Amino acid sequence: MTTAPKPNPAASGRITDVTRRRLLEGLSRVCGPVPDGRREFLEPQRTFWSGALPEPDFLARLYPLEELPSTDSRFTTALQDIFQHRVMNDDWDEDWIFHDSRFGLADDDGALLAFLAEMLHPAVRTDPAEVEQLRNFLNSVLTHDGYELVQVDAISGAPVFDHRLIGSGVPGALKNLIFAAIGPKPEIVLDDAVNNDLRIVRNEHNCLVYDRALAAHGLTWAELTDWWADRQQMTGEPAADISRSLYRRLDRSLGDNDAERRILRAYADRYVRLGPNIPALIPQVYLHYDPYTAAEQRAPGPLARQRMDFLLLLPHRARVVIECDGKQHYAGDDGHADPRRYAAMMAEDRDLRLKGYEMYRFGGAELTDPQAAHRMLSAFFDRLHQHYHT
Numbered sequence: 001m002t003t004a005p006k007p008n009p010a011a012s013g014r015i016t017d018v019t020r021r022r023l024l025e026g027l028s029r030v031c032g033p034v035p036d037g038r039r040e041f042l043e044p045q046r047t048f049w050s051g052a053l054p055e056p057d058f059l060a061r062l063y064p065l066e067e068l069p070s071t072d073s074r075f076t077t078a079l080q081d082i083f084q085h086r087v088m089n090d091d092w093d094e095d096w097i098f099h100d101s102r103f104g105l106a107d108d109d110g111a112l113l114a115f116l117a118e119m120l121h122p123a124v125r126t127d128p129a130e131v132e133q134l135r136n137f138l139n140s141v142l143t144h145d146g147y148e149l150v151q152v153d154a155i156s157g158a159p160v161f162d163h164r165l166i167g168s169g170v171p172g173a174l175k176n177l178i179f180a181a182i183g184p185k186p187e188i189v190l191d192d193a194v195n196n197d198l199r200i201v202r203n204e205h206n207c208l209v210y211d212r213a214l215a216a217h218g219l220t221w222a223e224l225t226d227w228w229a230d231r232q233q234m235t236g237e238p239a240a241d242i243s244r245s246l247y248r249r250l251d252r253s254l255g256d257n258d259a260e261r262r263i264l265r266a267y268a269d270r271y272v273r274l275g276p277n278i279p280a281l282i283p284q285v286y287l288h289y290d291p292y293t294a295a296e297q298r299a300p301g302p303l304a305r306q307r308m309d310f311l312l313l314l315p316h317r318a319r320v321v322i323e324c325d326g327k328q329h330y331a332g333d334d335g336h337a338d339p340r341r342y343a344a345m346m347a348e349d350r351d352l353r354l355k356g357y358e359m360y361r362f363g364g365a366e367l368t369d370p371q372a373a374h375r376m377l378s379a380f381f382d383r384l385h386q387h388y389h390t
Contacts (some may be wrong), residue, residue, distance in 0.1 A: 001325075008363075015109045021192075022141045024098050049097070051124035055086050059103070062118055069101050078102055113163040117149055119146045122158035137159065152213055152317055162315075170319045170356035177210040177219075178286040180253035181307070207286075208249070218313040222276035243271070253284045259367040260309055260324045266377035278385070281322075285311040287352075314388050319357050326364040360384075 027049060050058035059065055065153070068078035076082045085092045097103060104111035115136050117123060120131050139148045141154045141299040146166050171314040176198050178186070180270055183206045191199035200209070210219070212227055228246040247268060254260045260283070285308045310322040349359050360380075366375040 005031070013109065014147070015112060015142075019141055019145050020106065022099070023138070024095055025219065026137055026141065027095075032183070039203070049119050051119065052126070053242075054210065055097075056082050058124060059097075059159055061121075061123070062114060062206065063103060069100075071100075075279045076313070097376055113142075113147065116315070117161045117163055120159070120161045122155045122160065126158060128158070131159070154213065164317065171315050174214045174313070176286075177214075177282070179210070179282050180210050180250050180284050181207040181286070181313075214313060215313075217315045219270050219280050219282070220277050221280045224275065224280040234282070238278075243276070250283050258327075258340065259326065259362070259364045259373075261320065262367050263324060263362070263372060263377060266374050267381060269374075270381060279312045279314055282313070283309065304383060318382070318388060320388075321357050321359050322353065323361045324364060325361055353390045 056065065059082065063078070065079035065082065068314065070076055070078060070081040071080040072084065075084065076236060078190040086096075093099075098105045098359045101107075103115075107114055119138075120135055125131055125134075135149055140355050142148060142163075143166060143361050148166050149161045149162050150164055151159040172254070173302060175196060178188075178198075179198075184203045186200045186204055186207045187202035188198050189201050191197045202206070205243065210224070210227060212223075215223070225239070225246055228249075229237070229242045232242075232245065234245065251261065251264060254288065264283060270278060271302045286306060287308050308321045309324050312322070
């Protein structure tokens with residue numbers, strides 16, 4: 001059953017009345033009524049907000065129309081009066097939806113943003129040129145209040161959009177999630193350079209490659225274990241057995257790094273406490289890939305930080321990197337502080353943040369005491385959850 005879009009408390013009131021009027025005026029210029037109540041194109045690539053769907057069908061994708069009240073005394077539900085006044089008689093104003101308090105488009109930022117994103121959904125309109133033109137218009141207006149509509153998923157190659165605050169999240173679609181490497185580095189080639197399709201040609205059994213599309217809500221432990229069950233031919237086995245099998249495989253990728261293992265263990269306890277639908281904590285994720293070894297001399301030298309210690313893939317394309325800093329992050333081979341090594345690490349952090357990644361670092365010394373580390377990490381992950389889900 002559909003439910004009305006939930007407002008986003010953290011962003012409530014960002015969208016001004018000026019922006020709402022601009023959206024309404026812009027949309028009113030791209031469509032017009034015809035005698036039988038349907039919509040016609042006044043310009044080749046532009047459509048009405050409900051696209052190819054009748055208005056009740058479009059709104060039913062977002063709202064429980066049969067649970068919302070009617071504003072017409074002859075009827076009991078919103079579905080009935082919308083059908084009467086928009087399909088049968090067409091005697092409501094063209095912009096009625098933007099002023100009807102049942103739908104929240106005049107005063108609820110979350111409802112408005114969900115509505116606009118739904119206008120671009122493949123079930124609503126399928127012409128890529130039309131979708132792009134409409135998205136450009138919506139973003140040109142929303143940008144003044146710090147929002148944009150971005151692709152977060154795809155259906156049969158057609159983009160699915162959601163909103164985000166400008167400057168948050170990582171642009172682009174996730175394609176290659178290579179993680180939890182054990183032993184020699186996998187050797188990778190471009191199988192299709194045009195489509196950026198990779199193929200591992202050697203040591204493919206040493207790493208994991210998540211090869212499913214990433215949903216708008218990110219990647220949960222439940223989804224990762226479902227993928228693991230298919231990969232390991234464990235489908236149908238008890239969920240607890242599948243989860244333990246995957247956890248053991250991820251744990252192996254940490255080698256003898258006890259500090260990183262405590263981070264993974266503390267987060268695994270959250271799965272037990274909160275259930276499998278929380279984001280998956282993915283260890284040893286390839287960020288850069290350098291096919292050359294450090295011994296091979298070439299300019300400008302090996303790529304820095306080829307792997308992230310841990311990665312969380314969250315809603316709205318937010319990506320959170322968690323790093324555990326041992327002595328090697330700031331000291332040279334002689335064990336003494338190395339300002340250049342530290343500066344290179346900070347430069348890489350800045351570059352990641354500018355790309356939209358969020359960075360959180362733990363010093364190895366914070367994680368030496370198992371019990372104290374577990375308490376500290378549990379509190380951190382609780383606060384991190386509140387930060388990204390309020």
